[in-house]
Amino acid sequence: MATSSSADSTVIGVIDQKFEGGYVVTVTMGSEQLNGVLYYAQEDSVLLPAPSHNNNNAAAASLQKKKRRRSKSEIKRRNPALPKPKKTGYNFFFAEEHARLKPYHQGKETDIGRMIGENWSKLTESEKMVYQEMANKDKERYLKEMEEYVEKLKADQVIVDAVPLRQWPPQQDTDIQMEEAEAGEGSFDMNAMSLMDSEERFSY
Template sequence: MDIQRVVKKENPEANFKDISNVSGARWKTLTAEEKKPYEENYQAEKEAYLQLKAKEKRESEAMKLLEEDHKQKTAMELLEPYLQKEKDPLKPKQPMSAFFLFSNERRAALLAENKNILEVTKIAGEEWKAITEEQKRPYEEMAKKNKEKYMQEMEAYKQKRRKKP
């Protein structure tokens, strides 16, 4: 017997508060034996709910672990070519850009002024932006010559690698 349904049937015009008050009053009058089926039903439903919530929590945690594992695998797959790749000591090194040639020249002077590496980099970048094209030209020409030399060295390097058995 559902007490609230019985009260609602007996008092169709009653609102929720009134039904709850009457149901509560009737509940208090029931004996332990009369309450037992309700309490057993409550315990069974509570246990089913707790099991469902535990299952949902396990599934959620498993999905989080799976996502983290997938992210880790993806990161490792992206890094793998760089981690496994051995550098060929005979391969020519790429030449520095005009900016890096300029920065290297300025670095010593800026470090002598007790600037840290971040300040040196920032100042060199600002100075590079501020100098004229005429002032940049020697660095750009040096970078161009270095790149041409690098391209020749790379071509010779590639030829040697093709000839190896």
């Protein structure tokens, strides 16, 4: 998700879950971590002026501006090879409550999100601990998968950087063979000369 930085703090947002009306997100602001819900903008909430001879250009400009705003708000797709982000206790609670409340509040995602937030705030610490344990297990899963992902990246990098073994050029192979042949002929001549010398000595 988007990351913004300033001289005082850094804000990092992560999409934990997507549902029909928006996203469940975790936002880290410095040392503080917040959980929340982002809802889709209601497209029918923006009323365009009725077209006329005088305001056609204004209506077109307003529509174009709306399209640009929506395109900027689109969230970039995550790398599918990356492990799924770790969930917080609130994320597990939200998913559980959303599945329970949705059949009774069809098409009211905003109200469902508000009710889930209220229900979470009413939980005792011991009740929240149940979901925190789920989050701890999911954190272990995330760390393990991330470690495997990093190791795979390193292995892929080694393969990419590998240099093939140097091969001798054909000309060098030919030169070596010629040198070996010449050396062999020299040895044969020396042996032949020794044999001739011995025959001459024997004839005398």
